[in-house]
Amino acid sequence: MxxxxxxxxxxxxxxxxxxxxxxxxxxxxxxxxxxxxxxxxxxxxxxxxxxxxxxxxxxxxxxxxxxxxxxxxxxVMDAHTHVTQSVKYFRELDHNYLIEATGQRALRGLYESQILLNAGITTVRDVGNDANFAAVDLRKAIDAGWFVGPTVQTAGKIIAPFGGQSRGIPQEIGPFWRFEYYDADNPEEIRKAVRENIFYGADLIKLVADNSDYHYSLEEIRAAVDEAHHAGRPVAVHVLGGEAADNVIAGGVDSIEHGFFLSDEQLRRMKEKGIFLSSTDFPSVHFAAGEFANAEKIGAAIIDRLQRAYKVGVKLAFSTDIVTDYKDENRAQMTWDYLAVWRAAGVPNAEILKSMTTNDAELLRIQKERGxxxxxxxxxxxxxxxxxxxxxxxxxxxxxxxxxxxxxxxxx
Ligand SMILES: [Zn+2]
The missing domain is CATH 2.30.40.10 (Urease, subunit C, domain 1)
Structure with a gap:
């Protein structure tokens, strides 16, 4: 011995x-x-x-x-992941904030990121939902050489209008989502949240623009972009479509996350401005297994808008957004399930490979180092x-x- x-x-x-x-x-x-x-x-x-x-x-x-x-x-790179978060059903996300502390999240991030690296996914961009900056600690541990893992970029806490991505919470429960989100409801609060994130180690800034019946204004998006860009950080924004997406595009962000309902006109404006579509192309079977409402319908919309985005010529960033466990597949196997969606959208294989290397490296601002x-x-x-x-x-x-x-x- x-x-x-x-x-x-x-x-x-x-x-x-x-x-x-x-x-x-x-x-x-x-x-x-x-x-x-x-x-x-x-x-x-x-x-x-x-x-x-x-x-x-x-x-x-x-x-x-x-x-x-x-x-x-x-x-391979993944421009939108949550390696410290995992649930069986989408509805359990709120519950997870309450029962899992930062330490447990960091350890899960270590576990998942090792699985991803072993499958060939050598860089991940973690866009929030990591309790109190668990992905920053994960990045530090891997960078220090304590553990083998992919290159990690992290967004820290997600910045959103009041309520984060929670819904239907009784007032007397209190704002427990602030474990995962900054409530920021005007340009000054947004600037402060950007600065706090950067102070605690964020490599990029992540906003959620339209998870509620209200959404961020153009002025609010511009405040985030101005503050983040002056600190050398890109801005990634969760937005599905409509007026909120108009504001996000006009505000000059670096990537739209999801964008499931973007119109052709919005896609054209994204192309003009060089905004990436980080498309998080969930296979509908994953949505259905996580009991997400209208899984089939949204699955079809995802394929349709990926096809339109490719035709318009928007820069595509390969990304997954996996937060649920599917059958007995690990997260790397689930990642490869996304390839079927890209094939269904008619994106050529060479373009898929470019999206997961060249394009992701440009979005992550590491094209002189990796990709x-x-x-x-x-x-x-x-x-x-x-x-x-x-x-x-x-x-x-x-x-x-x-x-x-x-x-x-x-x-x-
Ligand atoms: Zn996400």
């Missing part, structure tokens, strides 16, 4: 990134263009990609990983035995994952 411990300690003492790693990539996909280069060599050192090319000299003493029969691409396999970027690399350009469901078979230059899993 002591011997084993010593070996483990020695392994830990020599970080994987001290050595050059050579990856032989049989088929290397560039999701930005959809192009495939055959028989490429990727050199990785000190967490980053050093060089990529066909005839590179192999440095002495390098470790070679043979992916000659694999399809290699950058790690491509190119010299100077962090080595977030995945591979699978068949081409996702031919069959997007190949992503379910990811059998190689590298995160920041360290091998998370290899083909057997």
């Amino acid at each position: 002591r011997k084993l411990l010593l070996v483990v300690c020695l392994l830990l003492a020599v970080p994987a990134w001290a050595q050059t790693i050579v990856i032989r990539a049989g088929n290397l996909i560039d999701p930005a263009t959809g192009a495939v280069s055959k028989n490429q060599i990727i050199l990785v050192k000190d967490k980053k990609i050093v060089e990529v090319g066909a005839n590179l000299a192999i440095p002495k003493d390098s470790a070679v990983i043979d992916l000659s029969n694999e399809w290699v691409m950058p790690g 491509a396999i190119a010299a100077g970027l962090y080595a977030d690399i995945i591979a699978m035995p068949s081409s996702p350009l031919d069959d997007i469901e190949s992503l379910r078979k990811v059998d190689f994952v590298m995160k920041n230059g360290a091998v998370v899993r290899k083909p057997r």
Whole structure:
């Protein structure tokens, strides 16, 4: 046992990134263009990609990983997740705020994010519902190297008009939702909530614009955007459609989250302004399993607006928003269920891959660090035995994952 411990300690003492790693990539996909280069060599050192090319000299003493029969691409990103939140039914979300403390949320975030990384999802943007900044603690723990996990960005507490995303709460119960949300009901309160979020560690600002019968005005959206952009943070806004979406688009946010009922005209304005659609394309079976009202109808609306958004040419950001447990699938398997919705909307496979890498990296403002396999970027690399350009469901078979230059899993 002591011997084993010593070996483990020695392994830990020599970080994987001290050595050059050579990856032989049989088929290397560039999701930005959809192009495939055959028989490429990727050199990785000190967490980053050093060089990529066909005839590179192999440095002495390098470790070679043979992916000659694999399809290699950058790690997948999810622009809208809630890794610290999980319920069986959507209606249980309020209940969860009351029975789960921040510590438990952080541990769930660690559990879920490890499952996601192991499946090839190497970056997640957590957009709130993490109690008291549990996802900030998760990010810190992973960044410190205490645990293996994806790159985490977090929104902190969601900023919303009075009541957060709760409904039908009796007045005498009190505003328990403030465990998860900032109530902010005018531009000054919004500015304060943005600043508090940034102070406590938020990488982006998340607003919910239209969860109630009232919604944010253009002036209120502009206050959030002004304050967040001056601090270098993008603004993500939950909005479904109608006048609220008009205000959100005119206010110059970075992404619309969901947008299930956006009109063609609104999509055109989004394209003009370069606003991403973070489309959270729930399969209707997930909605139905979580007992969400009108699951079939909303499922159809989601497919229809994704199809229209693609036709208009809006920048699409792959995102999921999974908060419920479905059958015996884990969260990574549930993520891949979303691919069927993209296929049903007629989005080509190359465009789906671009949405989950190139586009997400741009929205998350990390395109100079991640989202491509190119010299100077962090080595977030995945591979699978068949081409996702031919069959997007190949992503379910990811059998190689590298995160920041360290091998998370290899083909057997
Ligand atoms: Zn969400």
